[in-house]
Amino acid sequence: DQQVKQNSPSLSVQEGRISILNCDYTNSMFDYFLWYKKYPAEGPTFLISISSIKDKNEDGRFTVFLNKSAKHLSLHIVPSQPGDSAVYFCAGRAAGNKLPFGGGTRVLVKP
Amino acid sequence: DSGVTQTPKHLITATGQRVTLRCSPRSGDLSVYWYQQSLDQGLQFLIQYYNGEERAKGNILERFSAQQFPDLHSELNLSSLELGDSALYFCASSVDPSTDTQYFGPGTRLTVL
Numbered sequence: 001d002q003q004v005k006q007n008s009p010s011l012s013v014q015e016g017r018i019s020i021l022n023c024d025y026t027n028s029m030f031d032y033f034l035w036y037k038k039y040p041a042e043g044p045t046f047l048i049s050i051s052s053i054k055d056k057n058e059d060g061r062f063t064v065f066l067n068k069s070a071k072h073l074s075l076h077i078v079p080s081q082p083g084d085s086a087v088y089f090c091a092g093r094a095a096g097n098k099l100p101f102g103g104g105t106r107v108l109v110k111p
Numbered sequence: 112d113s114g115v116t117q118t119p120k121h122l123i124t125a126t127g128q129r130v131t132l133r134c135s136p137r138s139g140d141l142s143v144y145w146y147q148q149s150l151d152q153g154l155q156f157l158i159q160y161y162n163g164e165e166r167a168k169g170n171i172l173e174r175f176s177a178q179q180f181p182d183l184h185s186e187l188n189l190s191s192l193e194l195g196d197s198a199l200y201f202c203a204s205s206v207d208p209s210t211d212t213q214y215f216g217p218g219t220r221l222t223v224l
Binding site for chain 2: 006034036041042043044045046049089091099100101102103104
């Protein structure tokens with residue numbers, strides 16, 4: 001049962017433009033959603049989170065939007081930079097702090 | 112550097128063997144999580160420990176087991192290894208189970224030949 005899905009396995013964007021990563025979930029009991037960024041040969045690093053009671057959270061170039069009625073969240077990166085090239089995972093936190101992750105979206109920012 | 116350490120970095124072994132992966136959480140973190148990332152797959156949650164006690168279980172096979180020791184380090188034991196167990200195994204830690212941020216180690220790459 002995959003509770004969190006990222007339907008786009010990859011995304012290519014020009015430097016300076018906006019990157020939009022999407023994530024869908026099925027578990028309405030998630031109270032937090034998190035985005036992690038992963039470079040090759042490294043562990044995932046926490047990027048940004050959003051509480052289920054909010055619809056937007058912004059941190060510098062990164063903004064996460066939550067649409068609870070659609071069970072959908074998105075991560076916007078603007079402007080995209082070459083260093084943003086990585087795999088991005090979204091995750092939902094449920095009771096017991098299980099953290100189901102999506103399959104990841106590989107972002108390539110072209111200079 | 113997340114502060115979470117994992118050893119070894121790489122492990123190559125044969126089918127049927129048993130291996131132990133080790134994780135040391137960040138200083139002060141009581142909760143440890145194990146994840147598996149197979150080729151082209153997302154992160155699969157395996158198991159969570161909090162202060163030495165098992166807290167939550169995910170898609171962990173019966174051939175796999177884990178424990179968290181009094182000094183809070185954790186070990187993941189994989190036995191009767193199969194080719195399909197080849198993957199990256201990540202450990203993460205957090206202060207407590209209610210904390211929303213988990214800090215990941217660099218992972219152990221297991222190759223089963």
